[in-house]
Amino acid sequence: xxxxxxxxxxxxxxxxxxxxxxxxxxxxxxxxxxxxxxxxxxxxxxxxxxxxxxxxxxxxxxxxxxxxxxxxxxxxxxxxxxxxxxxxxxxxxxxxxxxxxxxxxxxxxxxxxxxxxxxxxxxxxxxxxxxxxxxxxxxxxxxxxxxxxxxxxxxxxxxxxxxxxxxxxxxxxxxxxxxxxxxxxxxxxxxxxxxxxxxxxxxxxxxxxxxxxxxxxxxxxxxxxxxxxxxxxxxxxxxxxxxxxxxxxxxxxxxxxxxxxxxxxxxxxxxxxxxxxxxxxxxxxxxxxxxxxxxxxxxxxxxxxxxxxxxxxxxxx
Amino acid sequence: xxxxxxxxxxxxxxxxxxxxxxxxxxxxxxxxxxxxxxxxxxxxxxxxxxxxxxxxxxxxxxxxxxxxxxxxxxxxxxxxxxxxxxxxxxxxxxxxxxxxxxxxxxxxxxxxxxxxxxxxxxxxxxxxxxxxxxxxxxxxxxxxxxxxxxxxxxxxxxxxxxxxxxxxxxxxxxxxxxxxxxxxxxxxxxxxxxxxxxxxxxxxxxxxxxxxxxxxxxxxxxxxxxxxxxxxxxxxxxxxxxxxxxxxxxxxxxxxxxxxxxxxxxxxxxxxxxxxxxxxxxxxxxxxxxxxxxxxxxxxxxxxxxxxxxxxxxxx
Numbered sequence: 001x002x003x004x005x006x007x008x009x010x011x012x013x014x015x016x017x018x019x020x021x022x023x024x025x026x027x028x029x030x031x032x033x034x035x036x037x038x039x040x041x042x043x044x045x046x047x048x049x050x051x052x053x054x055x056x057x058x059x060x061x062x063x064x065x066x067x068x069x070x071x072x073x074x075x076x077x078x079x080x081x082x083x084x085x086x087x088x089x090x091x092x093x094x095x096x097x098x099x100x101x102x103x104x105x106x107x108x109x110x111x112x113x114x115x116x117x118x119x120x121x122x123x124x125x126x127x128x129x130x131x132x133x134x135x136x137x138x139x140x141x142x143x144x145x146x147x148x149x150x151x152x153x154x155x156x157x158x159x160x161x162x163x164x165x166x167x168x169x170x171x172x173x174x175x176x177x178x179x180x181x182x183x184x185x186x187x188x189x190x191x192x193x194x195x196x197x198x199x200x201x202x203x204x205x206x207x208x209x210x211x212x213x214x215x216x217x218x219x220x221x222x223x224x225x226x227x228x229x230x231x232x233x234x235x236x237x238x239x240x241x242x243x244x245x246x247x248x249x250x251x252x253x254x255x256x257x258x259x260x261x262x263x264x265x266x267x268x269x270x271x272x273x274x275x276x277x278x279x280x281x282x283x284x285x286x287x288x289x290x291x292x293x294x295x296x297x298x299x300x301x302x303x304x305x306x307x308x309x310x311x312x313x314x315x316x317x
Numbered sequence: 318x319x320x321x322x323x324x325x326x327x328x329x330x331x332x333x334x335x336x337x338x339x340x341x342x343x344x345x346x347x348x349x350x351x352x353x354x355x356x357x358x359x360x361x362x363x364x365x366x367x368x369x370x371x372x373x374x375x376x377x378x379x380x381x382x383x384x385x386x387x388x389x390x391x392x393x394x395x396x397x398x399x400x401x402x403x404x405x406x407x408x409x410x411x412x413x414x415x416x417x418x419x420x421x422x423x424x425x426x427x428x429x430x431x432x433x434x435x436x437x438x439x440x441x442x443x444x445x446x447x448x449x450x451x452x453x454x455x456x457x458x459x460x461x462x463x464x465x466x467x468x469x470x471x472x473x474x475x476x477x478x479x480x481x482x483x484x485x486x487x488x489x490x491x492x493x494x495x496x497x498x499x500x501x502x503x504x505x506x507x508x509x510x511x512x513x514x515x516x517x518x519x520x521x522x523x524x525x526x527x528x529x530x531x532x533x534x535x536x537x538x539x540x541x542x543x544x545x546x547x548x549x550x551x552x553x554x555x556x557x558x559x560x561x562x563x564x565x566x567x568x569x570x571x572x573x574x575x576x577x578x579x580x581x582x583x584x585x586x587x588x589x590x591x592x593x594x595x596x597x598x599x600x601x602x603x604x605x606x607x608x609x610x611x612x613x614x615x616x617x618x619x620x621x622x623x624x625x626x627x628x629x630x631x632x633x
Contacts, residue, residue, distance in 0.1 A: 024528035024537075025453075031534050032449045036461065039446035039505050046480065046502030047468045053479035064482065110374070113367035125620050126375045129382070132612050132623065134563040136581050137605050140588070141381055144598075149397065187378075188627065195628035215361075244472040247565045247581070257589035268566065271474040276481075276570050285478050292475040303470065 051296075058290035063283040075290035084262045085291055088270035091174065092295065095266060096242045096302075099181045103238065104231075106182065107189035111197055112219065114190065124194060127187030135184065139251035142180045143168065168252075174264045177249055184248070185241075189234055196230035197223055201317065225315060232310035236303055243267060243299050267295040385609060388602035396598045411603035415587070419600065420575055421607050424583035427493060428562055429611075431579065435500035436557035439508050440550060442501070447512030448538050452524075462513050468506025473566045476503075481570055491573045499567060504557050511556075515549035515629060516542070552626035555619055559612055580608045 058075055060068040079085045110127070114120050130138055145151045146167035153164040167176055204222045213221065224231075246268040252260040258279045259265075265273060274288040275281065380401075388396050389411055390404040415421045450462050480499060481490065489495030523545065527537045543550070565581045572578055578586065584604045591597060616623060 028534035050476035
């Protein structure tokens with residue numbers, strides 16, 4: 001995988017093969033440009049170009065209609081005085097760290113249990129399923145379950161006569177969003193880790209068992225080191241996808257025809273809320289772009305640090 | 318072309334025996350993927366608790382989806398009075414309303430066209446690039462692969478404002494064609510990334526054989542590599558269809574007219590219209606099902622490929 005191991009130039013294997021493959025290889029090189037250019041052009045025009053444009057816009061005051069006015073680093077310094085942005089920043093990091101830690105811990109435990117269970121492929125596909133369902137749907141369901149007169153409160157009051165708990169009031173809403181995020185993401189990471197663990201030859205476990213290793217020691221000295229490559233890639237994958245979370249939070253605006261309360265915004269909602277979103281959009285394109293760029297830079301740094309922290313010599317087996 | 322080159326096939330198809338799996342005197346023969354550790358570990362109460370938790374999680378997911386489907390056939394009063402009950406009668410009016418009056422028919426058509434068309438275009442553009450990046454070793458192939466992979470880390474909220482400006486200059490805002498182009502282009506990095514990784518794992522010998530037999534590189538790509546990579550191509554196609562079908566952020570920014578809405582926008586629109594037209598949860602869940610069921614069908618049909626594709630991205 002490219003993120004894990006940048007493709008090194010493999011040694012040429014054609015050496016010593018008949019001359020015809022050498023000629024084949026040479027004429028294949030002529031395909032390089034025509035084959036790569038269309039993809040590259042689309043990528044440059046619709047991903048890289050707009051990213052650089054966002055950087056440029058972030059130095060300006062701009063509402064999309066009137067002239068752009070140079071603002072230097074003004075947008076960036078304003079961001080740090082904006083409680084809404086600081087909340088969004090903290091929320092994004094909480095999703096990354098807290099939900100991430102929960103997802104990986106739960107996924108690891110589940111993987112260890114599921115791999116030895118009967119019906120594991122059924123279990124895996126049911127756990128994985130939320131990943132392919134629209135996050136809007138999951139958000140609606142999540143809201144419905146925890147509503148004032150929703151499923152959970154109904155069950156609690158029938159079983160224990162409990163008063164309805166305000167799960168979704170402003171104090172609890174973000175925690176419920178976090179738990180919901182863990183719910184929808186866990187199956188994906190169970191699947192990824194399970195695939196990695198399945199590649200470990202069984203005799204390692206048998207040797208460990210013969211040597212008297214307990215479950216924790218088997219995890220610590222066999223499973224973790226031998227699936228480390230995949231786990232570190234999965235951690236980076238989570239970092240990237242946590243920044244992209246949008247729909248699950250957005251749909252908590254629900255029937256109000258508006259965005260959810262700013263207290264639960266993350267970076268993506270902040271950008272949308274300061275540009276196109278809400279009942280009366282604010283079209284602060286420069287300001288919104290500055291926040292997007294700031295988060296992109298922050299997450300790039302985080303990924304670089306994470307890769308360094310997670311780097312181990314890969315073990316061939 | 319003659320591919321029956323015994324030397325090439327030997328490397329690919331040689332049956333491999335794995336002597337490590339069964340060792341005399343120590344192990345029972347492997348039985349259907351069940352680990353010999355199971356019997357030993359089964360007595361552990363912690364493990365039993367773990368199994369209960371796993372089944373609870375599985376049951377929760379299944380209940381949620383049963384709930385979605387059941388609710389789409391109920392009246393709103395039924396949903397609240399007996400959320401887990403079987404619908405008293407098949408209340409098909411929800412589906413009729415959602416389909417005909419709330420614009421889900423149009424939205425389904427729009428989304429299906431977008432997702433299918435754009436994912437095929439993405440594939441058509443990305444497969445050749447992945448082929449040369451994985452097979453031709455020029456100085457730029459490695460850095461270019463990394464450059465494409467960088468695109469995976471750029472979230473839509475960074476690019477959405479410049480994209481909006483760009484597309485409004487060429488009058489492609491509030492246009493399905495505009496969104497089609499954007500979907501195609503923004504899925505290129507992921508597709509190139511996944512396919513480059515996949516094609517690297519494919520054996521070179523068959524292509525070598527084709528070369529010896531005098532096939533041109535283009536023909537070798539078209540007639541050898543693409544069929545070889547078929548499973549990877551289908552997998553990434555499906556993953557892109559799912560991602561485009563569920564996409565929302567670019568959709569709400571770029572589409573304003575109701576007749577251009579995608580299914581997720583129609584659902585959000587329905588949700589916010591409940592503020593004025595009253596709570597029609599039955600209709601809401603019918604809309605939810607219209608968004609979920611096509612993906613559920615795709616998943617039931619191709620779950621093995623989908624899961625393989627996801628793990629392919631993270632594995633080697």
